[in-house]
Amino acid sequence: QVQLVDSGGGLVQAGDSLRLSCAASGRTFSTYNMGWVRQTPGKEREFVASTRWRGDDVYYAYYRNSVKGRFTISRDNAGNTAYLQMNSLKPEDTAVYYCAADPRDTTLRTAEYWGQGTQVTVSS
Numbered sequence: 001q002v003q004l005v006d007s008g009g010g011l012v013q014a015g016d017s018l019r020l021s022c023a024a025s026g027r028t029f030s031t032y033n034m035g036w037v038r039q040t041p042g043k044e045r046e047f048v049a050s051t052r053w054r055g056d057d058v059y060y061a062y063y064r065n066s067v068k069g070r071f072t073i074s075r076d077n078a079g080n081t082a083y084l085q086m087n088s089l090k091p092e093d094t095a096v097y098y099c100a101a102d103p104r105d106t107t108l109r110t111a112e113y114w115g116q117g118t119q120v121t122v123s124s
Contacts, residue, residue, distance in 0.1 A: 004022055007021050009119045011123065012123070018089065021083055024081065024101060029079055033101065034050065034099070036073075036097050038096065039095055039096050039117075047064050048084070049062060049063045050062050050073065050106050061073050070087050070088045071087070093120060096119050097120055099114070
């Protein structure tokens, strides 16, 4: 059974940090795009960050503009776990963050696999 498990969310103050994890199982995800999208009530999901396999254990990273310089996405050596280090968090980062994986779509809008989501709340 293919599964993505989100973890690491929580309630923090503005300026604090959180680290999200996405553990994938049930198949090999090393060549898949993996990353996160987020959603707040009443709004559509929006892309946050993703990694794309380039080969030779190297991954490209993509970020939405508003998180560049604050968030860092990475993968473990096997490529089946992704991490999102979020620093200098802002209240506007508050959302449910969903891990996603897809063999082709780096934006993850039409991702094949989804995690259950983890709540990130940033108070001002």
